[in-house]
Amino acid sequence: MGDEKKIPEGQTPPDASHDSPWETALAQLDEAAELMGLAPGVHEILRVPKRSLIVSVPFRMDDGSTRVYQGTRVHHNVTRGPAKGGIRYHPDMGFDETKALAMWMTWKCAVVDIPFGGAKGGVAVDPREHTRAELERMTRRYASEILPFIGPERDIPAPDMNTDEEIMAWIMDTYSQNQGYSVPGVVTGKPVSIGGSKGRGGATSRGVMYTIFSTLKRLGLGIEEVSVAIQGHGKVGGFLGQLLHDAGCRVVAISDVGGGLYKERGLDPEAINRHKREAGSVVGYPGADPITNEELLQVDCDVLIPAAIESVITVKNADRIRARVVCEAANGPITFEADRILVDRGIFVVPDILANSGGVTVSYFEWVQDIQAYFWTEEEVNDRLRLIMERSFDAVYDLAEAKGLTMRQAAHWIGVGRVAEAHLTRGLFP
Numbered sequence: 001m002g003d004e005k006k007i008p009e010g011q012t013p014p015d016a017s018h019d020s021p022w023e024t025a026l027a028q029l030d031e032a033a034e035l036m037g038l039a040p041g042v043h044e045i046l047r048v049p050k051r052s053l054i055v056s057v058p059f060r061m062d063d064g065s066t067r068v069y070q071g072t073r074v075h076h077n078v079t080r081g082p083a084k085g086g087i088r089y090h091p092d093m094g095f096d097e098t099k100a101l102a103m104w105m106t107w108k109c110a111v112v113d114i115p116f117g118g119a120k121g122g123v124a125v126d127p128r129e130h131t132r133a134e135l136e137r138m139t140r141r142y143a144s145e146i147l148p149f150i151g152p153e154r155d156i157p158a159p160d161m162n163t164d165e166e167i168m169a170w171i172m173d174t175y176s177q178n179q180g181y182s183v184p185g186v187v188t189g190k191p192v193s194i195g196g197s198k199g200r201g202g203a204t205s206r207g208v209m210y211t212i213f214s215t216l217k218r219l220g221l222g223i224e225e226v227s228v229a230i231q232g233h234g235k236v237g238g239f240l241g242q243l244l245h246d247a248g249c250r251v252v253a254i255s256d257v258g259g260g261l262y263k264e265r266g267l268d269p270e271a272i273n274r275h276k277r278e279a280g281s282v283v284g285y286p287g288a289d290p291i292t293n294e295e296l297l298q299v300d301c302d303v304l305i306p307a308a309i310e311s312v313i314t315v316k317n318a319d320r321i322r323a324r325v326v327c328e329a330a331n332g333p334i335t336f337e338a339d340r341i342l343v344d345r346g347i348f349v350v351p352d353i354l355a356n357s358g359g360v361t362v363s364y365f366e367w368v369q370d371i372q373a374y375f376w377t378e379e380e381v382n383d384r385l386r387l388i389m390e391r392s393f394d395a396v397y398d399l400a401e402a403k404g405l406t407m408r409q410a411a412h413w414i415g416v417g418r419v420a421e422a423h424l425t426r427g428l429f430p
C-alpha cells in the first residue's frame, strides 16, 4: 500500500518545481482536488486564505530604544468553526509561510474532525536576541494589533515554534484587559492556573507517538524493535524522544538548531535533557557522536521524525533518506517533489496533518473546558486524544488502501473533503 502516487493517466502532476511551503501546500491541495474530483468553485475558494492581516509590531527595548518587527495572522478558512492555529516567533516568518501553515491547519482540524478552521500567525523575530521583558512587551503589542481578529468564537491562537505557555498567558491577559473580564478561551496552550488543559504541553508529542504505534502495527513491526531519529529538540521533539524511549524504542539520533547527536546503541533522552538544561543545547553532550542536521536526516533507522522546520527533505536529499517510515511531527518538512521520491522508494510517509494533530486536538479539549468552565483529568485528556488519533489514523489508512492513495493523499482527501462539504452545505454568500 502507499507505494505509488495516484495521478490519473494522461494527466500531469501539479507544478511544484519550487520548495517553498506555500507552493507545497498549493500543490498538495491541487493534487487532492484532482484525485477526488473537487467542485472547481470550492477548489478556487480553498486556494486562497479567507482573510489576512499584516501588522507592524513596535515595542520598547530594555535600553529605551524602539524596535519594530512585522507580524502576521492569516485565517485560511472558518467554514467549519473558529480559526485555530499557532503563533510562531522566527526571523524567517514571512507571509507566504504563514499562509501555508494556516492552510495545513484547516485540513488538520478536518482530518481529526474537530470543529475549527485554520489559522496561523507570528512575528519575524529571533527571540534569542531579546530579554524576556522585551518579548513580553512585543507579545502584548502583537496581541493588541491582532485583537480584532481573535477571540473564542473567531480565532484561538496556540503555541508554535519559539512560543510557549507564558507567551499564551500574556496574550490571554492582553485580550482580557481589553474586554474587561477574563477570557480564557481566547488562546490554548496556556498554563493550567488560568484555564489551560492538563496534558496540553505534551499533546503533540503524545499524538505523534500514537500515530507511530498505529503505523508500526499496520507494518507488522514491534515497538521495541525499531530505531528512531528525531530532528528538533523543542516542545514536540524533546518530549517525543523521551516518550518513545520510555515505550521501548531505540532513539539513535536527535538534534536541535545547533547540531545533532548519534549513538547506534541508543541515546539516553533524560541525560540529554539534563545536559541541555545546563548547556542550552543538545550539542556537546559527551555520550554520543556529533552529527550535523543534514546527517541526521540520512541516518540508518526505522523511523525518521522531522520535528523542527519546513522543507528539510527536498529533491536534493530525498534519495538519501534511509528510514522505512518518515513521520512528520513538524509542519511541511517534506517538499511536494521530495514526497514523491520517498513514496516511489517505498518509504511510508505519515503526513503532518495527521501525525502532529494531537496538539490541536487537545487545544480543542482546552477550548471546550474553558467554555464550559469544567475541567478534565489528565487521564481523560490522554484517553480521548488516543481515541481520536487512532480513529483518524485508521480512517486515513483505510482510505489509502481502498483507493490506492498515499497516506498524504488520503489525509488531504478526508480533510479537504470535509471542508468542501461544509462549503457546499452552507452555500455561497450572498
Ligand code: NAD
Binding pocket: 159, 160, 161, 162, 163, 204, 231, 232, 233, 234, 235, 236, 237, 255, 256, 257, 258, 293, 307, 308, 309, 310, 329, 330, 331, 356, 357, 359, 360
Ligand atoms: P520549538 O521552538 O519548541 O522547537 C523547535 C526545535 O527545532 C528546537 O529544538 C530548535 O533548536 C530546532 N530547530 C530550529 N531550526 C532548526 C533547523 N534549521 N534545523 C534543525 N533544527 C532546528 O517548536 P515546536 O513547538 O517543538 O515545533 C516544532 C515543529 O512542530 C514546527 O514545525 C511546528 O509547527 C510543529 N508543530 C508544533 C506543535 C506544538 O504543539 N508545539 C503542534 C503541531 C506542529
